[in-house]
Amino acid sequence: MNLKAKKLVEYMAMLVIWLGLVLLFGLMSHNFLSERTFVTLANRIPALTVVAAGMTLVLIIGGIDLSVGSVLGLCGAVVGLALVNFHLPFWAAILLGLGVGLGAGTLNGLVSVGFGIPSFIVSLGMLEIARGLAYLTTNSQTKYIGGAVEGLSTPVAGLAVSPAFLIAVLVVVAGQVVLSRTVFGRYLIAIGTNEQAVRLAGINPKPVKIAVFALLGLLTGLGGVFYTSRLGSSDPNAGVGLELSAIAAVVIGGTSLMGGRGSVVNTFFGVLIIATLEAGLAQVGASEPTKRVITGVVIVGAVILDAWRHHLTGKKFMLLKQLFSRPPSSKSTP
Amino acid sequence: MNPMKKTLFSNSVAGLALALSLGSLAVLNGGCNKSQNTADNKSAPAKPKVALVMKSLANEFFSTMAEGAKQHQAANAASYDLVVNGIKNETDLAEQVNLVEQMIAQQVNAIVIAPADSKALVTVLKHAKEAGILVVNIDNKLDADVLKQAGITVPFVGPDNRAGARKVGEALAKQLQAGDKVAIIEGIPTAFNGQQRRLGFEDAMKAAGVNIVSVQSGRWEMEKANNVASAMLNEHADLKAILCANDNMALGAVSAIQAADKTGKVLVVGFDNISALRPLLDKGQVVATADQHGDRLAVFGIEAALKILKGEAPPADQTTAVDVVTK
Numbered sequence: 001m002n003l004k005a006k007k008l009v010e011y012m013a014m015l016v017i018w019l020g021l022v023l024l025f026g027l028m029s030h031n032f033l034s035e036r037t038f039v040t041l042a043n044r045i046p047a048l049t050v051v052a053a054g055m056t057l058v059l060i061i062g063g064i065d066l067s068v069g070s071v072l073g074l075c076g077a078v079v080g081l082a083l084v085n086f087h088l089p090f091w092a093a094i095l096l097g098l099g100v101g102l103g104a105g106t107l108n109g110l111v112s113v114g115f116g117i118p119s120f121i122v123s124l125g126m127l128e129i130a131r132g133l134a135y136l137t138t139n140s141q142t143k144y145i146g147g148a149v150e151g152l153s154t155p156v157a158g159l160a161v162s163p164a165f166l167i168a169v170l171v172v173v174a175g176q177v178v179l180s181r182t183v184f185g186r187y188l189i190a191i192g193t194n195e196q197a198v199r200l201a202g203i204n205p206k207p208v209k210i211a212v213f214a215l216l217g218l219l220t221g222l223g224g225v226f227y228t229s230r231l232g233s234s235d236p237n238a239g240v241g242l243e244l245s246a247i248a249a250v251v252i253g254g255t256s257l258m259g260g261r262g263s264v265v266n267t268f269f270g271v272l273i274i275a276t277l278e279a280g281l282a283q284v285g286a287s288e289p290t291k292r293v294i295t296g297v298v299i300v301g302a303v304i305l306d307a308w309r310h311h312l313t314g315k316k317f318m319l320l321k322q323l324f325s326r327p328p329s330s331k332s333t334p
Numbered sequence: 335m336n337p338m339k340k341t342l343f344s345n346s347v348a349g350l351a352l353a354l355s356l357g358s359l360a361v362l363n364g365g366c367n368k369s370q371n372t373a374d375n376k377s378a379p380a381k382p383k384v385a386l387v388m389k390s391l392a393n394e395f396f397s398t399m400a401e402g403a404k405q406h407q408a409a410n411a412a413s414y415d416l417v418v419n420g421i422k423n424e425t426d427l428a429e430q431v432n433l434v435e436q437m438i439a440q441q442v443n444a445i446v447i448a449p450a451d452s453k454a455l456v457t458v459l460k461h462a463k464e465a466g467i468l469v470v471n472i473d474n475k476l477d478a479d480v481l482k483q484a485g486i487t488v489p490f491v492g493p494d495n496r497a498g499a500r501k502v503g504e505a506l507a508k509q510l511q512a513g514d515k516v517a518i519i520e521g522i523p524t525a526f527n528g529q530q531r532r533l534g535f536e537d538a539m540k541a542a543g544v545n546i547v548s549v550q551s552g553r554w555e556m557e558k559a560n561n562v563a564s565a566m567l568n569e570h571a572d573l574k575a576i577l578c579a580n581d582n583m584a585l586g587a588v589s590a591i592q593a594a595d596k597t598g599k600v601l602v603v604g605f606d607n608i609s610a611l612r613p614l615l616d617k618g619q620v621v622a623t624a625d626q627h628g629d630r631l632a633v634f635g636i637e638a639a640l641k642i643l644k645g646e647a648p649p650a651d652q653t654t655a656v657d658v659v660t661k
Contacts, residue, residue: 031569036594040564043593140397142556142582144610153593227557231589233610235556235582237392240423282565288523288551 007180007263013309014253014269017302021273025280032283039160043153043230045275046164047072047223049268051242052249053168053175054216056267059250060179061212062192062259063112063119067126068220069242071104073235074134075224080143080234090148097228098221104130105217109210119213127243138236145233152229164226171219175264188212192259249274252302254309273302382443382643383415384636387433389448389473391420393554394608395580395628396448399473402629403636414640417442427454434458438465444639446632448473452526453480460484468642468649472635474527489649491638493626495530496537498656499579499605503538505622505658506575506603512543514574517566519552519559519587521579528554531579531605539577547573552583559583563590567600575601581608581623588619607659615661622660630654 026033051068058065075097082093104126112122153162179185190198191205198205223242228234249270255262277298281291391397400418407416417437421429430450437445438461445462449455449471456476459469463486471490481488510516518535521528532549539546547570552559563576567590576591578584584604591600597619604611607625614620634654641647 029569031571034568036568040568040593044561044564135392140392141394142585142608142610144585144613146613150589150592155593230593231556231560231586232592233556233585233589237555237582238557240555278561279565279568282550282562283569285548285550285569288553 010254010263011265011269014266014273017305018269018272018276021276021280025276025284029280029283032280035160037279037283039155041272041275041279042161042165043155044279045271046153046162046168047226047230047239048242048245048249048275049168049271050171050219050226051216051223052246052253052267052271053171053264054219055246056250056253056255056262056264057175057179057188057212058119058216059247059255059257060188060192060259060262061209062195063209063213064247064257065105065108065119065123065126065213065216066243067104067108067123067130068216068223068246069239069244070127070130070134071101071217071220072224072227072239072242073237074104074130074137075101075221076228076234076238077134077138077236079149079225079228080145081137083145083148084143084234094225097225098218101221101224102214102218105220106210106214108217109213112213113206113209131240134236134238138234140236142236143234145228147232149225149229150232152226164229167222168226169268171222172264172268179262179264184208184211189260192256192261194260245274248299252299252306254306270302273298381412381414382640383417383440384444384446384639385437385440385442386416386418386632386636387430387437387445387447388418388420388632389430389450390423392423394610395606396420398628399448399632403632406633406636414636416636421450427451430455431458434462438462438467441465442467443643444468444470446470446472446635446639448632449476450474451524452477456480456484456486459488460486463488468639470635470639470642472631474525477526487649489638489642490651491635491654492631492652493654493656495527495605495626495656496534498624498626498658499531499534500537501534501656501658502603502605502622502624503535503577504541505660506577506601507538507542507544509601509621510542510544510574513545515545515547515570515572516575516577517548517550517563517570517573518546519562519566519576519578519583520549521551521554521583523551528579535577535579544574552578552586554580554582556582556586559586560590561586563587564594567591567594567596573600575603575621578602578604580604581606581611584620584623585610585614588614591619615659618661622658624656625659626656627654 055065078100079093079097082088082096108123108126111117112119152164155162187203187208191208195205227238250267251257252270252273253263253266255267277295281294386403388396388400391400400420403416403418419433427450434445435458445467452474462469469488471488472492475490476488516539518532520532536546548566550562552562559578563586567573576587578587581604584602587602591597602620604620604623607623611620611623638652642649
């Protein structure tokens with residue numbers, strides 16, 4: 001089986017899992033299988049989707065970023081501040097929000113790569129810093145913004161989905177193309193598999209790694225903009241625990257926490273699974289503790305399934321081979 | 335009190351080592367002054383030191399409360415000193431317990447506390463009472479049974495959440511008809527004030543003959559409530575109203591209703607009267623909310639504590655006002 005077909009099979013497997021979940025909730029609830037449900041679903045996931053897409057790349061290089069939830073909160077707070085207190089135009093507020101995200105991500109990358117500190121620790125620090133700044137800048141108050149930002153999350157006429165969703169899908173597609181079709185993407189997988197080998201091959205991995213953290217920061221800023229626009233308000237508590245949902249989505253999508261393997265498209269399915277689970281359980285009316293237990297079981301179950309699948313197909317071995325061949329010739333891999 | 339120590343103590347994210355060394359410092363300091371301070375307590379000190387221990391200061395409601403207390407102290411600087419502390423998030427019980435212990439070690443005269451949990455804080459508050467410190471409970475009422483088991487009484491100064499929620503529910507019921515379907519988004523199910531608000535909503539709806547078709551938790555958060563409300567709107571197409579146990583969740587419900595294109599068809603009520611809700615009240619997207627005078631709540635507690643310290647008031651529960659706010 002060639003690589004392309006293999007990828008397709010993986011996508012199909014994720015799709016089947018998601019459809020199974022949808023069907024299950026369809027059977028358990030009255031109105032789950034309705035257009036409304038899917039529109040709601042599509043319009044609630046953009047923020048998590050773009051963050052998880054960026055997180056996929058960070059996990060692929062063997063890093064991690066725990067600060068995304070806080071940074072998302074900070075970016076949302078900055079957007080709210082810019083619009084409500086400084087009366088900046090919409091585009092300027094958005095640019096400011098994205099800039100803050102990019103800055104936080106770049107700082108994460110610079111410090112962890114520059115000083116050789118595990119990104120786990122650096123981003124843990126950033127988690128506190130960004131949340132603190134979000135509270136400081138907003139005075140811990142929710143700001144109601146209203147119409148000015150809601151456009152991004154209001155369904156496009158005749159299309160049922162919001163611009164935010166469309167942008168998020170574009171990010172996923174672009175992320176996958178970058179990962180599997182560009183030299184940069186190849187470097188990411190190589191760094192995650194064996195950084196030492198990359199260095200010995202004469203490639204400096206540092207700028208690449210910093211760029212990946214910066215990219216995640218930028219996408220987190222975008223997520224903050226989406227979040228703010230969906231709620232029509234900026235909430236300094238936005239995104240608490242989002243890092244865990246993002247990491248869960250990425251891992252459900254089969255990306256290895258050890259680095260070297262992953263897919264942005266599968267991460268998107270991971271996001272869908274998590275969001276569907278949450279929406280479905282709420283629609284069925286499950287109690288709060290039950291929701292948490294079931295969500296936990298699904299996360300671990302999905303990863304066990306994935307590990308088992310990779311064990312069977314010997315994917316690790318394939319990847320090694322793939323690494324030492326140039327992208328075009330990888331098609332000839334047996 | 336040494337001002338440097340004060341800032342260090344209020345820094346809730348200080349490292350473990352720092353906390354430990356400070357803790358031992360405080361204990362040492364406490365040990366030295368013990369005899370002197372107990373004497374002070376008995377003769378009602380000229381300038382008592384009151385510690386306000388809050389829940390999450392990241393929540394606008396509690397930061398307003400703390401701000402109100404600070405202003406009150408600034409206006410009455412001659413009559414008492416105030417130390418304000420809060421925890422990082424509402425569920426971090428351990429941190430709140432630590433704060434109370436630090437306050438005991440600092441030998442304050444009174445602790446005014448908004449407990450993060452109605453039961454888990456009782457033990458440490460008992461230690462405080464044993465150390466001769468007056469404890470006044472505000473906001474979230476301590477569990478009566480647990481207090482009895484611990485053998486202590488703690489006066490509660492605060493609003494009757496159930497009655498307040500009932501009033502809000504009644505304001506909503508005026509716009510509903512018997513048999514209409516409504517849903518409730520409650521707070522964290524283990525919080526006493528959240529339970530009381532849910533009960534108050536239920537009282538009002540039952541009295542009006544309205545059908546509650548779903549009760550789910552939004553964990554006090556906007557985004558969680560938004561998701562829950564979306565699901566409720568999907569499941570019950572003929573839903574007439576969503577009752578939210580706080581205003582943050584009401585904001586989330588309003589955006590869910592907008593996204594479902596049901597603005598005006600589904601009514602919303604909240605609780606707390608935060609400033610972000612004002613525009614929605616004006617536009618009629620939120621029918622009513624309850625104002626429990628958050629900026630005064632801590633002050634009520636502090637005033638009660640000062641009176642009890644002076645021996646003016648008996649240590650009994652006091653109910654503060656909750657007003658319904660509509661357009």
